[in-house]
Amino acid sequence: MTTRLRQNAREAIAALALVVLFTGYIAIHPRGFSTYVVTIWSNEGTLLGLAAIAQFFVVLVKGIDLSVGSVVALTNVVASFVLNGSPTSIALGMVAVLAVGVACGLVNGIAVVHGRVQPIVTTLATGGMFSGIALLLRPTPGGSIDETMSDALTYAVAGIPVSAIVLVVVLVALLVLLRRTTVGLGLYGVGSSEQSAYMTGLRVNRLKLVAYSSSGFVAALAGIYVSMVTLTGDPNIGPSYTLNSIAAVVLGGVALSGGVGSPIGAVIGALILKTISSLMFFSGLPPLAQPFFEGLILATAIALGALGVFRVRSRLELYR
Amino acid sequence: MTDATERTVTPRKSPPWLNRDRMSVLLIALGCVALLLGGSLLYPGFLKPGYLLQQLQIAAFLGIIATGAMMVILLGEIDLSVPWTITGTAIVVISASGSSNPLIASLAIPLGLCLGMAVGLLNAIGVAVFRVPAMVWTLAVNAMLLGAAVFYTGNSRPNGEVPWLATQAATGRSFGIPNAFLVWAVLAAITVWMLKRTVYGNYLYALGNSRRAVFLAGARVHLVTVATFVLAGLFSSFGAILLLGYTNQAYQGMGDPYLMPVISAVVIGGTSIQGGRGNYVGTFVGAIFITLLSSILSVMQMPPAARQIIFGAIILVMLLIHGLTDKNGDI
Numbered sequence: 001m002t003t004r005l006r007q008n009a010r011e012a013i014a015a016l017a018l019v020v021l022f023t024g025y026i027a028i029h030p031r032g033f034s035t036y037v038v039t040i041w042s043n044e045g046t047l048l049g050l051a052a053i054a055q056f057f058v059v060l061v062k063g064i065d066l067s068v069g070s071v072v073a074l075t076n077v078v079a080s081f082v083l084n085g086s087p088t089s090i091a092l093g094m095v096a097v098l099a100v101g102v103a104c105g106l107v108n109g110i111a112v113v114h115g116r117v118q119p120i121v122t123t124l125a126t127g128g129m130f131s132g133i134a135l136l137l138r139p140t141p142g143g144s145i146d147e148t149m150s151d152a153l154t155y156a157v158a159g160i161p162v163s164a165i166v167l168v169v170v171l172v173a174l175l176v177l178l179r180r181t182t183v184g185l186g187l188y189g190v191g192s193s194e195q196s197a198y199m200t201g202l203r204v205n206r207l208k209l210v211a212y213s214s215s216g217f218v219a220a221l222a223g224i225y226v227s228m229v230t231l232t233g234d235p236n237i238g239p240s241y242t243l244n245s246i247a248a249v250v251l252g253g254v255a256l257s258g259g260v261g262s263p264i265g266a267v268i269g270a271l272i273l274k275t276i277s278s279l280m281f282f283s284g285l286p287p288l289a290q291p292f293f294e295g296l297i298l299a300t301a302i303a304l305g306a307l308g309v310f311r312v313r314s315r316l317e318l319y320r
Numbered sequence: 321m322t323d324a325t326e327r328t329v330t331p332r333k334s335p336p337w338l339n340r341d342r343m344s345v346l347l348i349a350l351g352c353v354a355l356l357l358g359g360s361l362l363y364p365g366f367l368k369p370g371y372l373l374q375q376l377q378i379a380a381f382l383g384i385i386a387t388g389a390m391m392v393i394l395l396g397e398i399d400l401s402v403p404w405t406i407t408g409t410a411i412v413v414i415s416a417s418g419s420s421n422p423l424i425a426s427l428a429i430p431l432g433l434c435l436g437m438a439v440g441l442l443n444a445i446g447v448a449v450f451r452v453p454a455m456v457w458t459l460a461v462n463a464m465l466l467g468a469a470v471f472y473t474g475n476s477r478p479n480g481e482v483p484w485l486a487t488q489a490a491t492g493r494s495f496g497i498p499n500a501f502l503v504w505a506v507l508a509a510i511t512v513w514m515l516k517r518t519v520y521g522n523y524l525y526a527l528g529n530s531r532r533a534v535f536l537a538g539a540r541v542h543l544v545t546v547a548t549f550v551l552a553g554l555f556s557s558f559g560a561i562l563l564l565g566y567t568n569q570a571y572q573g574m575g576d577p578y579l580m581p582v583i584s585a586v587v588i589g590g591t592s593i594q595g596g597r598g599n600y601v602g603t604f605v606g607a608i609f610i611t612l613l614s615s616i617l618s619v620m621q622m623p624p625a626a627r628q629i630i631f632g633a634i635i636l637v638m639l640l641i642h643g644l645t646d647k648n649g650d651i
Contacts, residue, residue: 064455111636116643118593120398120455124580125636132628139625243459256453288474292467299460303450 010253011265017301018268021275028282035156042161043154043229045267045274048244049167050222052252052266053174055245057215060191061208062258063112063119067127068219068245069238071104074134075223080143080233083224090146098220104130105216109209127242134235141234143227150228163225167267170221174263187211191259248273251301272301341599344590347641348605351588355612363619375611377498381490381563383607384504385578386585387511388555390603393586394515395548396528396595397447397454402556402582404465405439406575409560411469411478414570418480428483429561436557437550439465444549448542469572477571482564490565500562507558512600524548528595585610588638 025041026033051068058065075097082093104126111122153162178184186207189197198204222241227233252269254261276297280290360366385402392399409432417428424431439461446457472478492499515521523544526534535541564570589606591598613634617627 111640115640117636117639121583121587121593121639122636124583125632125639128580128632129629129636132625132632135625135628136623139623247456247459250453250456256455288471289467291470292464295460295463295465295467298463299446299457302452302456302460303446 008262011262011268014252014265014268014272018272018275021272021279025275025279025282028279030282035159035161039154039156039161039163041274041278042164042167044278045271046163046167047222047226047229048241048248048270048274049267050170050218050225051241051245052248052270053170053263054215054219054222055249056254056261056263056266057187057211057218058108058119058123059249059254059256060187060258060261061211062191062194063123063208063212064246064256065108065123065212065215066120066242067104067108067123067130068215069240069242070127070130070134071101071216071219072223072226072241073235073238074104074130074137075101075220076226076237077134077138077143077233077235079224079227080138080145083149083227084144084146090149094224097224098217101216101218101220101223102213103216105213105219106209108216109212112212113205113208127238131235131238134238138233138235141232141236143233145227145231147231150231153225153228166225170218171263171267178263183207183210188259193259244270244273247298247302273298341590341597341602343645344642345599345602345605348588348590348602348609348638351638352605352609352612355609355616359612359616359619362616366619373496373498373501375615376501376608377491377566378615379608379611380498380500380504381559381566382578382581382585382611383604384507384562385556385559386582386603386607387507387600388552388559389582390586390589390591390598390600391511391524391548391555392454392552393583393591393593394524394528394595394598395545396531397545397549398583398593399443399458399549399552399556400455400579401439401443401458401462401465403573403575403579404462404469405436405553405556406560406563406578407570407573408439408465408469409433409435409557410564410570410574411473413486413561413564414480414482415478416480417483425481429485432561433554433557436553436555436560438553439556440550440553441546443553444546447549448545473572477569480570482568483561486561486565487568488565490562500566503562507555508600508604515600520544520547525596528592528597530596581610581614584635588635588642590642 022041026037029037031037051072054068054071055065058068078100079093079097082096083090084093108119108123108126111117111126112119115122153166155162157165178187186197186202187210189200189202190204190207190211194204197207226237248269249261249266250256250269251272252261252265252267254265254269277294280294283290283293285293356367365371385406389399389402412435413428413432416424416431419425419428442461443454443458446452446461447454450457489499489503494502515524523534523539526537526539527541527544531541560575563574567574585606586598586603587593587606588609589598589602589604591602613631614627617630622630
């Protein structure tokens with residue numbers, strides 16, 4: 001038990017912080033602990049949580065994805081065209097949206113793996129292209145989404161928000177894939193040490209492509225869920241998702257140097273960020289001061305997470 | 321690959337004078353020529369000296385900010401707090417300059433530069449002392465600056481006065497050449513000297529290549545990191561003051577459109593995003609390339625969406641050319 005806790009210390013600390021913040025939020029909220037409050041919180045948390053998982057996949061193989069938000073925006077816009085009509089056409093539309101997401105991820109992956117361009121600059125360029133396409137398809141927010149499906153996915157069943165169920169299902173599926181399959185373990189291997197992974201005989205390039213397309217797939221899930229919550233396609237939602245997904249991943253104990261962390265950590269980080277901004281809304285601080293405190297709390301949280309550096313025995317360990 | 325062994329020079333076929341750095345500069349310069357020729361086909365006024373000088377003037381704002389960004393990238397870090405360092409500086413300068421107290425009004429520009437250096441120091445503390453990844457820490461600093469600016473201005477456009485010196489430097493001309501470009505040229509010369517001829521410059525490249533080796537060699541790693549971030553903040557606020565003189569107003573989000581072009585200018589100029597490699601001439605020409613590209617796209621009256629796609633595609637193609645032609649590691 002203790003070893004397991006020590007192995008997952010970063011996630012555990014993040015989870016503890018989340019519990020404290022969430023308790024504070026419920027205590028402050030005028031309506032207290034109710035299905036309504038928790039559902040809203042969970043819906044918003046799921047949006048960022050899925051974006052954070054998308055970021056996690058790329059960070060796992062030592063990359064960084066500055067196009068996550070653009071993929072979310074693009075798939076959201078595509079969803080606003082196709083997620084309507086008969087059940088069959090909605091199902092086909094779903095497949096189309098997910099395919100768009102995977103294609104975006106693959107473009108990033110191919111440029112990184114075969115074009116040998118660094119992830120950060122690749123995704124900087126492709127992110128601009130993806131959000132450009134989204135803007136071209138739908139210059140202003142609009143479109144229509146099947147409302148029955150939206151209701152089914154954004155309300156609560158027996159007091160439990162459907163979004164939370166969706167998120168847990170996605171997490172369990174991903175955990176099984178990451179911890180129990182060759183491909184999943186291979187991703188951790190590539191992230192920890194590309195050279196060792198290569199010499200062990202792992203197909204490093206193919207695994208990286210898997211990581212990037214998985215990222216696109218989960219980003220498309222986020223895009224679909226955005227359209228469920230907002231009932232429109234909005235091409236301009238990208239930037240905040242990109243930046244917050246990176247912050248979420250780091251808060252959740254995923255190492256930007258690759259190979260360390262889990263999707264659970266990424267989701268916990270996303271929920272922390274969401275709770276902080278909701279907390280601000282009800283905190284009684286003047287509205288104009290809220291963005292500053294949001295930034296301050298974010299910076300403090302990140303700095304606290306980094307306090308481990310003061311415990312290292314030799315400073316040489318810090319310079320890798 | 322961060323291993324030092326990956327970075328050592330290997331024998332190659334190209335002639336000795338055409339090393340990797342010069343290759344990048346040549347490539348990007350050819351890109352500029354192609355843009356100019358293509359532009360002149362579409363729009364006859366393109367090759368007129370008046371238009372070209374105006375492009376150099378606009379490129380100066382981007383170029384000065386990119387100078388700071390390049391140093392941070394050479395170090396192997398990245399500075400995402402550029403947008404609100406720009407906006408914050410503009411707000412501070414315009415408010416101080418409009419102050420009724422003559423002392424504060426006369427110190428407007430130094431105050432703006434101090435703000436930039438303070439932001440750089442804050443960035444450096446997070447990166448050097450707490451060892452937070454620069455990408456995340458500078459993002460958080462950016463968020464705090466945004467918050468502080470919103471709180472200070474009350475979400476409205478700050479009132480005040482643009483200092484005379486800033487207007488002159490940004491829009492005036494000496495001997496027919498825009499002052500902004502002259503300022504940039506001087507700063508560029510200083511930067512090249514600093515990077516090539518000083519101990520600081522050597523440490524900067526060395527740190528970008530192998531932090532571990534530089535630490536073991538006994539260099540003061542923290543000092544170089546702090547100096548670089550402070551310099552980057554200084555360059556950002558310097559560019560912001562010129563930008564303020566050019567736009568003649570400060571507004572929320574005036575720095576936001578600069579982050580991507582700045583990083584693009586540095587990277588397509590051949591500076592390795594992993595640090596340790598790159599030369600300033602590349603960044604200089606890169607800034608001109610980015611300015612010409614966005615100017616041509618706006619002359620062609622493209623819708624913003626198409627402009628974004630083409631901009632992204634061209635940058636990606638330039639990067640792919642680098643990545644596929646360079647046999648010696650990644651960009």
